Structure formats: C-alpha cells, structure tokens
Amino acid sequence: SQQGEEDPQALSIQEGENATMNCSYKTSINNLQWYRQNSGRGLVHLILIRSNEREKHSGRLRVTLDTSKKSSSLLITASRAADTASYFCATDAGGQFYFGTGTSLTVIP
Amino acid sequence: DGGITQSPKYLFRKEGQNVTLSCEQNLNHDAMYWYRQDPGQGLRLIYYSQIVNDFQKGDIAEGYSVSREKKESFPLTVTSAQKNPTAFYLCATGPTGADTQYFGPGTRLTVL
Numbered sequence: 001s002q003q004g005e006e007d008p009q010a011l012s013i014q015e016g017e018n019a020t021m022n023c024s025y026k027t028s029i030n031n032l033q034w035y036r037q038n039s040g041r042g043l044v045h046l047i048l049i050r051s052n053e054r055e056k057h058s059g060r061l062r063v064t065l066d067t068s069k070k071s072s073s074l075l076i077t078a079s080r081a082a083d084t085a086s087y088f089c090a091t092d093a094g095g096q097f098y099f100g101t102g103t104s105l106t107v108i109p
Numbered sequence: 110d111g112g113i114t115q116s117p118k119y120l121f122r123k124e125g126q127n128v129t130l131s132c133e134q135n136l137n138h139d140a141m142y143w144y145r146q147d148p149g150q151g152l153r154l155i156y157y158s159q160i161v162n163d164f165q166k167g168d169i170a171e172g173y174s175v176s177r178e179k180k181e182s183f184p185l186t187v188t189s190a191q192k193n194p195t196a197f198y199l200c201a202t203g204p205t206g207a208d209t210q211y212f213g214p215g216t217r218l219t220v221l
Contacts, residue, residue: 009149031208042199042212043152088151090210096167097142097210099152 004089004100012106019076021103023089024069030092032065034074037086037102046087047074081109112136115200115213122187122194122220130185130216132200139205141183145169146197146215155198158183159205187218195220 004025013019023032031050035043049056049065049072056063062075076083084107089100113134122128132141140159144152154167158177172191177183183202187194197217201210 033209035212040197040215040217042214043201043210044212045209048208092208096154096157098154099144101151102149104149 004091004098006089006100006103008103010104013079015079015081015107015109017079019079019105021074021087023072023100025091027093032072033090034063035088035090079107081107083107113202113211113213115216117216120216120218124220125189127186127188130198132183132213133181134202135181136202138202140203142201143185144199146199152199194218
C-alpha cells in the first residue's frame with residue numbers, strides 16, 4: 001500500500017499554541033495535500049503543495065515538503081478550539097489519492 | 110460538502126443483504142471516488158471512475174460493486190460478499206487530473 005502515515009496519532013494543545021503534525025509517504029508524488037475532517041463528517045481540502053515546492057502558506061497554515069525524506073509537515077499557528085478535528089495528508093500518484101492514517105487534534109479552550 | 114450529496118446518512122443492514130449507497134454531484138466533475146473509513150483509520154479507496162461508463166478497482170474492491178451510467182451519479186453497492194462492511198463510506202469528486210477532491214458528508218453503514 002502507498003498509504004502514508006501521520007505523526008503523532010493524537011495531539012492535545014491549549015488554545016493559542018501552535019500545532020505541528022507530520023506525514024510520511026512511500027512513493028514519488030506529484031503533489032501532497034492536507035485535509036481536515038470534523039467528527040462524523042466528510043473531508044475538507046486545506047492546502048496543496050506540489051513536488052517542486054518546499055513551503056507553502058495559507059492563513060494560519062504552513063506546509064513544508066521534503067521529497068528527499070518523503071515527508072511533509074503541517075503547522076497550525078495560534079490554534080483555536082474550532083481547529084479541533086482530524087487532519088489527513090494525501091498524496092497524488094497518477095489519478096489515485098492515498099491518504100494517511102490521520103492526526104487527531106484537540107485544542108483545549 | 111458543497112455540491113456533492115450522499116444518502117442515506119445512516120444505514121442499517123442485516124447480514125446477507127446487499128445495500129446501495131447513493132452519491133450525487135452537480136459540480137460537473139468527471140472523476141468520482143468511493144472510500145471506506147474505519148474508526149481511527151485513514152481512507153481506503155474502494156473504486157474510482159474518471160469517465161462515464163468506466164471505473165477501476167481501488168485497494169479494497171472485493172465485496173463491492175459500482176456503476177457510472179451518468180456523470181452525476183456513482184452508486185456503491187455493498188454486497189453480501191463483503192465480510193466486514195460496517196464502516197463510514199465517503200464519496201468524493203474532482204475534475205479529471207485535478208489536484209483536489211471534494212467530499213460528500215458520508216454514509217455510516219452498520220451491519221446488524
């Protein structure tokens with residue numbers, strides 16, 4: 001399976017702190033995406049980084065990509081209680097998307 | 110969840126029964142996908158279709174079947190051959206070759 005893995009599996013922080021989660025994958029990719037899933041809901045696309053990019057920002061989100069290590073990280077700055085959700089990375093490999101196992105983030109008010 | 114809908118939200122099935130999950134989109138996207146999510150797990154691809162009347166198996170297609178007779182619709186049938194069907198099923202869509210997928214709200218299937 002080309003499924004990636006997120007680390008940590010679960011993360012609990014205080015509101016206002018930064019949250020960092022990591023994703024590792026197995027094969028060459030065209031791009032890597034991060035998605036958010038609130039409990040019992042569908043996934044929502046957050047940000048995409050292409051294989052030739054090293055860093056990308058969107059609002060409070062910062063994504064890095066290291067293709068030599070086959071890894072990516074998602075940083076959420078100044079976290080809010082509403083950021084509580086599961087976060088998944090997904091890699092695009094020729095028309096199919098492979099999702100990681102997810103990081104469950106809890107932001108404590 | 111936008112222009113992609115899944116129904117029903119909750120579905121209960123007795124062992125040995127086939128059941129069909131609906132997925133409809135009005136985003137005019139060519140590609141549609143079905144994923145299965147088990148508790149605390151990531152998504153696993155069941156089937157995907159990049160054009161009408163054509164579809165491909167994903168990593169866990171056994172015990173499932175699909176059809177793509179219309180661009181807007183990609184129903185998934187969970188057959189009695191699927192030994193452990195209790196899970197959360199997510200449908201997604203996107204333009205062919207696009208980088209992003211748009212997900213429906215999901216259907217939670219429980220086998221009694």
